[in-house]
Amino acid sequence: MRVSYSWLKEYTDIPLEPRELADRLTLQGLEVDAIIEYGNFTHVVVGQIESIEGHPNADKLSLCVVNVGQERSLSIVCGATNMKSGDRVPVALPGAVLPGGFAIKVSKLRGVQSEGMLCSRSELGLEEHSSGLFILPADAPIGTEVARYLELRDTAIEIGLTPNRSDCLSHVGVAREVSVMTNSQVRLAKLDLREAGKPASEYVQVDTSDSGDCPRYMARIVTGVRIQPSPQWLQNRLVACGIRPINNIVDITNYIMLGLGHPLHAFDYDKLERKEVLVRRARAGETMVTLDEVTRELTEQDMVITDGQKPIALAGVMGGLHSSIDNGTTTVLIEAATFDGSVVRKTAKRLALHSESSHRFERGVDPNGCQYAIDLAAHLMAELGGGTIAPGAVDCYKAVSMPRTLLLRLPRIRQILGATIGVEEVVQILQRLGMTVLSSQDDVLQVQVPTYTGDIHREVDLIEEIARIYGYANIAPALPAVEALPPQKTREEALLDIKQTLAGRGYFEAINYSFTSASNLEKVLGAGKRVHLLNAISEELAVMRTSLIPSLLMNIKGNLHLGQDSLRLQEISYAVCEGHDGTGEIPPSRLLLSGAVCGEMPKQWWTDSPQPLGIFHVKGDLEFLWNHLGLALEVRPASRPWLHPGISADIVLDGVTIGYLGEIHPQVRQALDLEARVTVFEIEMEPVLNSSLARSWGFSEISRFPSTWRDLAFVVNQAVTTQQVIDAMRGSGALYLENIRLFDVYQLDGERKSLAFHLVFRDASQTLTDVIVDQQIKAIVESVSRKTGGTLR
Structure with missing residues (x-):
């Protein structure tokens, strides 16, 4: 998840610089993978084209005289064709270093000196490919730095989220984490929806009865919209998060997905055949063309959105090309829904069609976030697209998702974390995390968990959250007390x-x-x-x-x-x-x-x-x-x-x-x-x-002292067994004899044999000397001779 630092500051106060914020987020459990600077180039200013002439040595090049607010105008060779005299464009002056490390200097192009470069959007890092120069508004101040004028300078923080942290797949979610560390509040804009005309329920009907995989589906209608490029501030936000701007309507849905974590989809209402939305499983062999212009063959395991006649979207994955927004769209149907994550995941995996929407639905989307997300979308489409919001929304909400209530035992916190955290601090941490402590009695808290926290279901999950916010560095390390007990088997x-x-x-x-x-x-x-x-x-x-x-x-x-x-x-x-x-x-x-x-x-x-x-x-x-x-x-x-x-x-x-x-x-x-x-x-x-x-088990400390060894061979009668010789050595009183191993048997004649043994000696309190070992050997030889009649070979 990539978040914009400047965008994040709109949701909460951040008294930290980006790199300090990244370090604090990592310590709080959101590991930061990278920090990316945007718009940090200099020596790129607003210039006005005064004249355009053909290049004397190249038909496809032109020579432009450009006013950049300096004492004299610059002569710049350009290969674009979409500009005219009087246009104001970004000009990279000598000394500028553009995104990608491209350095600008005075040079000759086909024999003509060029004192800079006129820039396109792609050359400024605002999009992947551009077909011409970036034509700025006519009132752009000449000589002003383009990065400052367009408010391009930003820092993106890329966070590597684990699948359980779906609540942080948005700027609001990360803002909640920041507000916890800074003890500030999360701000959401209050919406003033100016609705007019006939209600949304007269435009469209929604039916999810054929699918138990869609807990909530909301639809709103905005009429009279104009499809046009998004304002620069919106494009900047999307670019900083790695999303390509398309048009104002599509960009708004992406903006809300990145901001609130709730994927939306916009349909061209006039392209719906029966003016109804039916959520169901696909039929075997059914096909649809998705937005990437690929025909997909569906199975009964896929969930689709239909207009009552044919599929218009793969639920939670990607919209259909037939109902997509284009330059002729005037009425928009906005979808805000939640889908079963397992169904979305299987479809995305089978079709190899992973999208930003499926990424979020697979991990869980809060159904109670639909209302604000769809209202904000309608508000922005009316503001940026000149549309009119139809009164009300069609809301099909089968089973209302309610906050979970969990019991938290304070002694259990001490038992798991090994730290004593006061009840007041525990309550404060929980409240900063957006939870509500309903009651506190006999060291037991009754905690209400909001529905947007999808990974908190048990008491131990609450304790993990407390530890994360309290700070792992504040918990003194301690080795657990492990009691060594003899193994008991049935x-x-x-x-x-x-x-x-x-x-x-x-x-x-x-x-x-x-x-x-x-x-x-x-x-x-x-x-x-x-x-x-x-x-x-x-x-x-x-x-x-x-x-x-x-x-x-x-x-x-x-x-x-x-x-x-x-x-x-x-x-x-x-x-x-x-x-x-x-x-x-x-x-x-x-x-x-x-x-x-x-x-x-x-x-x-x-x-x-x-x-x-x-x-x-x-x-x-x-x-x-x-x-x-x-x-x-x-x-x-x-x-x-x-x-x-x-x-x-x-x-x-x-x-x-x-x-x-x-x-x-x-x-x-x-x-x-x-x-x-x-x-x-x-x-x-x-x-x-x-x-x-x-039998009783015993444990002894491993000796810190080295062992010493001797090899002995005894000549005994054929009737004497190896075990008898070993028993004799064990019974010799040799206190330091640790191990005996037979390694050779040699038949001397029909009545006698030679048994060779490897003996290991060790003392747990000292290094054995030769004198001590020789005394042990003497006792062993005497015992074997006395008990078996064996002699040392």
Whole structure:
């Protein structure tokens, strides 16, 4: 939004210079993108053409003698043809710098000296293209600076508005913001409408019953207008805001849109066929020619203004060429309306037809602003166009928009802003923003919000406005008090967390039926008691599962047949307890977490070939999960009939076996016709959930001191497990031992092996010396030797 500084001063007192005003607006929430100076050129004066002669060396040039109020007249070469002797025109003297950086100096044109330049409107920056010189009024004082005579000097402030600030898409809206910062009043001109003739209701009828997208539609009639250029002051206002002047009627509608933020449209009344205005949705395939002379094909999603017969405007977007104002217009129908922003936005986007009007309607226009906007338009058309205003206006206002009433709690202001603002100052800020405090009781204010503030709907919106006006710089910065509380999870959240953690390790979730075939269970788990269904769907789904593993193996088999050669599957579900014979209404069940893995790790740059997925990969995944749950994974060598001997183990928690992991026995794979080697695990979840949810969380400060590390290798018997060695090191009393990591296993002979560990030491209060670390190492070596019989290699 571009606002004119001089225009802004008509609406409110501004004791600030433009750049200072721009800074204050930015601090108040209206970010200024640019400041543009208009009419700041000098050495351009009013001159009178005394004589015109042909150029001796160029047929298309002429030589003009011009009086600029100096001791002698100037000789200036000119290429325009629309001037005559006696005309008064802008003259750029040597030394002038015109808009665009064009410098004027004495020069020779086709062998004839030219002492300046006669200027057109475009050369003064008043329009984009000009066909000839700018002919000034005959009474323009010779020698007077053109910028001062035409009152061209102005400063435009370009504001980058966010979509919620539709109230500032006008000079009045920005003036309200300025009045808040300067504690002044906003002034709107009082209108004295001199109406005559038959009333507007006899000229036109308005019907919006076919459209619920037009809350209000007003129409006024002005007769006997003369189409002519707008006065210079009006053209200056439009140019400063980036709008091209067209004629007095169209310029007035643009002037009011920029001034009040309410788009208007002017129709040539005599071009309306049925002398009525009907607002409706377009019909499929209907077409109209818009003002840009493009034929638009409409859809039922578009809203149109019609004359009862055909579309004469795209509602809120652009008028139609058929009903546009031209030099022959004498009677004008003025439209002031509000339309549904979503409908306007969809039409503008579909047709790639974004306009100043659609920009405002998309963001919201106050329906209660229609009356003053249309009255001001009629007043200006009568004044600048010599027209007569028909009495009254046709007003179709379905649901009257009323001011919103909100409750504002003063303690809530302190809670959100972290600042204590007195009730009197809060009331004053709200009143300066145009709001009304209806009542104040028990630290609660009842606030009435005007309808032109479209983005204030909640208490927190009021608090944001208070903070904006109070000044963010006046609110002392303070860090929020954050209390570190241990995370609390429900059972359902814990189960979801487990699924997501395994998903992060590459496990896809499988969801299988709770029943399967008896043969599958027997092939995997062997013979046993089964719970049979009374009305089984098929033999393949005839018994309740006692384990999730058979179903996962069938999933693996099916995916292998489809060409998926590397798989990680997980499933959390209930299974019937083993040994149940099916008697009783509800068989006892247990919640299980099961997984199945087969295939290879993706080939990496440091390996020559892909690495097969096996039991240690699965164990690593479970260790990651256990660490995430705050538990320590403990596995013990064990064997089960359906697992490969020597490649299986039990999973233990608090000394109790809760599950197993291992590779499927080759005979089981043969029975299932499963070629790939598959590693599985199955864990009872109740003990895991109970331990995980019951554990206490602790927080410790991150140490400011560096760590130190040592590598130790122990020679132990084959029967000694890595976990036993780790437990021995942990139980050595080494206070500063922070982390242990196994990084090498070396088989010395059939009875002995070497286990190499990386040990990290750290103290939270000091940097550890070699003497202290050596003492820790000595205690660790002695503990391992005593508890496992291992020796330092």
